[in-house]
Amino acid sequence: MEKKRILFADDDPEIREALRMLLQCEGYETVEASCGEETLAKMDASIDLVILDVMMPRMSGYAVCAEIRKRYTVPVLFLTAKSQDSDKTLGFAAGGDDYLVKPFSYNELINRVKAILRRYYVYGAKTAEPSHMIYCCGNIEIDTSRCHVTVDGEEVILTDIEYRILLLLASHPKRVYSTQNIYEIIWNEPYTYSSNNNVVVHIRNIRRKLKDDPQNCHTIRTVWGKGYRIE
Secondary structure (H helix, E strand, O other): OOOOEEEEEOOOHHHHHHHHHHHHHOOOEEEEEOOHHHHHHHOOOOOOEEEEEOOOOOOOHHHHHHHHOOOOOOOEEEEEOOOOHHHHHHHHHOOOOEEEEOOOOHHHHHHHHHHHHHHHHHHHHHHOOOOOOEEEEOOEEEEOOOOEEEEOOEEEOOOHHHHHHHHHHHOOOOOOEOHHHHHHHHOOOOOOOOHHHHHHHHHHHHHHHOOOOOOOOOOEEEEOOOEEEEO
8 A cells, every 4th residue: 555645844843853753653654844835845746644833933834724725635734732712713714624732642643644544535535426426506516526616617626524515415405414413424533512613614614615605605504503404
């Protein structure tokens, strides 16, 4: 099996050394960067996972993630000393997939990395449509053979999680999914109190990218007290 390539960025050389040793001991190929600009310079389609420190000089992890999202759907894990929900919201809004709060243990990091890669490359593949399917929701078209989404014929770049949430709802029109349903299906993890915010932020990002009016959503509708659905 081909080794997964992980690009990680942190301005602290001791943390970079620790990440390198931990990841390489688990059999991953590593690419490292000391700042946001270097991260973007080393980013390419061969990278399977990006790990970003939030508080880097000149260019924050959030800004780096936002730039990565303009071209790639690779999963992004944030490392941060901040644990407030508002900070997590900023990360998810920038296109991040998960968070790990410093200080973290060896097992926490490796388990989180394995979970993200499994979710993205294993469960994502299993839940993808086995045949060529095209779902149309008004002016939105989802082509499952290419994981391709368009609005009025123009391509929309979604992260893996955003795409899978949209596909889940579009492939079951009129069915209402609660935030717990969505989280447990897409993340493939038990639902916790903080999971609700993860789902809400990703739904908000999808709506924004689909140019769905937040005051009068026509694509992903909120069913108050129950969840979300697509007509």
